[in-house]
Amino acid sequence: MTDRAAPSRPPVLLTEEAIHRRVAELAREIARDHEGTEELVCLGVLKGSVFFLVDLVRALPLPTAIDFLQTSSYGSASTPGEVLIKKDVALPLQGRDVLLVEDIVDTGYTLSTLLALLRLRRPRSLKLCTLLDKPDRREVEVPVDYVGFTIPDRFVVGYGLDHAERWRNLPYVGVVDP
Numbered sequence: 001m002t003d004r005a006a007p008s009r010p011p012v013l014l015t016e017e018a019i020h021r022r023v024a025e026l027a028r029e030i031a032r033d034h035e036g037t038e039e040l041v042c043l044g045v046l047k048g049s050v051f052f053l054v055d056l057v058r059a060l061p062l063p064t065a066i067d068f069l070q071t072s073s074y075g076s077a078s079t080p081g082e083v084l085i086k087k088d089v090a091l092p093l094q095g096r097d098v099l100l101v102e103d104i105v106d107t108g109y110t111l112s113t114l115l116a117l118l119r120l121r122r123p124r125s126l127k128l129c130t131l132l133d134k135p136d137r138r139e140v141e142v143p144v145d146y147v148g149f150t151i152p153d154r155f156v157v158g159y160g161l162d163h164a165e166r167w168r169n170l171p172y173v174g175v176v177d178p
Ligand code: IMP
Pocket: 045, 048, 102, 103, 104, 105, 106, 107, 108, 109, 110, 111, 154, 155, 156, 157, 161, 162, 163
């Protein structure tokens, strides 16, 4: 016996089946909108979007490339919404069709910062896709093209999303009370 009890699994918000169904629908929609593309460059925002991105690209009947970037927010009261780029994209984007893939849009600062950054690279097209959207928390508007699920203002984990790095490998999306 250890003195550290295993934490109980978070209650389910979205089942594994519901997520996989929705990912397949999103893939069909994205494929329809990008028919005839030479290659769709799918950019995942580390680390939360990794599980979503790999499922999504496997369901896409298109030529694809993948790459990753990483951000963190300073979260300081003096610089609200300032987003730090910890890792930039390695692939050239100029003239290419790009899909930015996020796990969740909360305040909107991360995606709006990345959108401005990626636009400077002059892609041929640039669309935003998120698995989850928490519109109640939005502080800046961001034009998201594909939303998997709109959810209430709860802290969620699983399918890539974490709370202090825990729970990313849950196969479903659950709710925690931090
Ligand atoms: P935003 O810049 O406020 O839109 O924040 C987006 C980032 O905050 C996401 O990419 C997540 O990493 C994190 N985040 C926001 N809400 C949640 C949540 O409910 N669970 C886990 N991570 C979250």
